[in-house]
Amino acid sequence: MKAANIKRFIGDVLSEVGLTQEDGQIVANSLVGANLRGVDSHGVTRLSIYVKRLGLGAINAKPSVSILDESGATLLIDGDNGMGQVVGTRAMGLGIEKAKRDGAASVGVRNSNHFGTGAFFLQQAVREDLIVFAMSNAPSTMAPWGGIEPYLGTNPYAYGIPAGKYEPILLDMATSVVARGKIITAAKEGRDIPAGWAIDQQGRPTTNAQAALDGTVLPFAGPKGYAISLMIDIMSGVLTGAGFGSHVNNIYGDFDKTQNVGHFFHLVDISRFMPIDQFKSRVDQMIEEIKQAPKAEGAEEIFLPGEMESRIQLQRLQEGIPLSPEVYGDLRQTGLEYGVDLEQYLYN
C-alpha cells in the first residue's frame, strides 16, 4: 500500500481520537517512516494500541509539552502524558534550538509514552547538521544479567551522524538481542522465533513467540547489553523523574495508568569542533574506507548503520509498503471503530 495513503489514513484516525492535525501527522510520519525503513515492528502495527490508550484516556491526546527547567546546557521537559512521538518531536525541536545556540544540549523528558523508533528523531536533528543521541526507557521485559524476572526495558539507543556525499549514519537498536517489537510481530503472525532471543516465565529458552512475550527478552552480549540498558534507564528514567525499572507501565496493559516513559537526548553542534564541511568530508572518507575494506567470506558488502534501511526505503517509496493480512485487518478494524475505512485509502 502506498506510504502517502497509509499516512493520510493514520492522520485521519488520530484526528478522530482527538489529536490535532499536526500531531496526527507526526505520529503518522513516525509509524509509516518505520515501515518504509523496513522496521515493521515499530510501524503501523502500533496504531491499534495507541488508539486504544488514547480512547481510554491513558494517553493525553492534546498534551501541553513544557520546559520545567533550563540551564546553559540542559533542558528538562514535561511531556504531559502525550504521545511519545509528539512529545519527543517537541523536545527534540527545543533541543535543536538550544544546541545551535549553546553548542550542545542534554535534554531529559518525563511523562511521555512509547515514542516509536529512535531513527525518527535522529532524522530531525541530522537535517540540522547536528550529531544526535536519542534514548528511551520502556516497560520492563528484560531481566538484569543473572536474573529471570523482567526489570529493564529493551531500552533503545540511537545515534545520528551527518555525512556529506552519503546518507547520514543512523543507528537505531534495542539493547535486547532483538527488538521486542519483532517478537510481537511474530506472535501476531503465529510464527516461531529463533533460539537465543528470549527465555520463558520459568527462565527456560523458548522459540514460542507468545511464551517469550510472557517471559523475558535477553540483552545483547549478556552483561554488556544489560549494562547499556541500565544506563539508558538511568538517563531516561531515574534522572528525568519518569518511571524506571519495573515502574514504567505496560503499554499493552495498565490501561488505568499512564506509562510515564522517559527519554534522554544529547545534541552536539558540530561547528563548535570543526567547520561542518570538514567534518562531513571526514565522515565521507570513513564511509568510503569501510565500504572498500576487504570482505569476509560470504559477506558481499559491508554496511554502515542505517544503510540497509535506507535502501529498503527507496524500494518501498516506489513499490509501496507490504502489509500482512493480519496487520491490514487490524488497521482496518481500528479505523472502523472511529468511522474511518482503510479500504477508502487503498488507491488514493
Added chain:
Amino acid sequence: MKAANIKRFIGDVLSEVGLTQEDGQIVANSLVGANLRGVDSHGVTRLSIYVKRLGLGAINAKPSVSILDESGATLLIDGDNGMGQVVGTRAMGLGIEKAKRDGAASVGVRNSNHFGTGAFFLQQAVREDLIVFAMSNAPSTMAPWGGIEPYLGTNPYAYGIPAGKYEPILLDMATSVVARGKIITAAKEGRDIPAGWAIDQQGRPTTNAQAALDGTVLPFAGPKGYAISLMIDIMSGVLTGAGFGSHVNNIYGDFDKTQNVGHFFHLVDISRFMPIDQFKSRVDQMIEEIKQAPKAEGAEEIFLPGEMESRIQLQRLQEGIPLSPEVYGDLRQTGLEYGVDLEQYLYN
C-alpha cells in the same frame, strides 16, 4: 605487592623519563588503580610501552594541554601529545568545572595517547556528583562487521553514575568481545584464548593469542558492537580532529609517529534535573530492586556494573596486587633502564 609501593615505583620511573611528579602520580594512579580493580590488562603491564614511547619522544613527557575552542556547552581540547592519563585528567577537570557552571559539558580531545581505563576518569567526575560518559578511540584492531581487515579500535565506552548508600555504578567496557589488553596479557603469559574472541590474519577463528593479535578482534554482539565502536570513533576521532579508523597509530609500533588518539567526554550536572539527594535515593532504590531480584539457576548474585571490580579492590588493597613473574620481570627491567630497581620497593 602493595599498591602504594608499586605506585611509588611507577612515579619514580616516570619522573626519570621526564614527567613532572604530579603527572607521574596521575599515570601511577591509573595503572595501579586498574590492577586494584582486577583489570590487569590495563595495569602496570603497560608501563614498559609507555616508557619506551616517552624515551623515543613518541609521547610528549611535558605536554601543555590547552583549550582550542569553547562554547556554552562544549570544549575542544588539544592534548599536545601527552600521556593519555594526563591529558584525560586535565580535560576531565575542565569538563567538570564547565558542567558545574553550565549544567553539562561535551568535551572533545585530540592529540592524545592511550588513556588507560575509562573507569579512572569516571571516578574523578562521580566524586563531584556528576553523571559521566567517557570514550576513546584506539588503534585499529577490529574489522567492520562483514570485513576481515582491522579498521576500528576496540574503542572503550565507560559511564559513571553516583549512588547514595552504595558504590557508584561504573561501567567500563571495550566494544570488542573482550578488551584487547586481555589478549595481550595472554600472549605475554603464553596462554590460549577462548574461541569467539578473535579471527586470525586470514579471517579464521583462532585460540592462539599471538595469532589473534596479528589478526582481528571481534566486536561484541556482531553488528551492534561494530556500530557502537563506530560511533565512539566518530565522536572521539572524526569530530575532535584526532586520528580515526586506521589513522590512529599503533602504540606497539609506529615509534616515529604520534598516536593521535582522541577522547570524548559528556558530563551532566544532576542538580539541573532534580535535587542530588533525590537522584541518589532513586539510584539506591534501583540498585536494591536489582540486587533483590530472583536469580537464574547458577547465578548466586546479580551484579551492578563495577561492583565486582570494587570487591576485588577491597581485597587487593589489603592483600596486595598479585604480579605474575613475567609482569614483575618486565616491570623491573623497565625500571632498571632508568636506574630505578623494583626490588627496592618490595617491602616499603
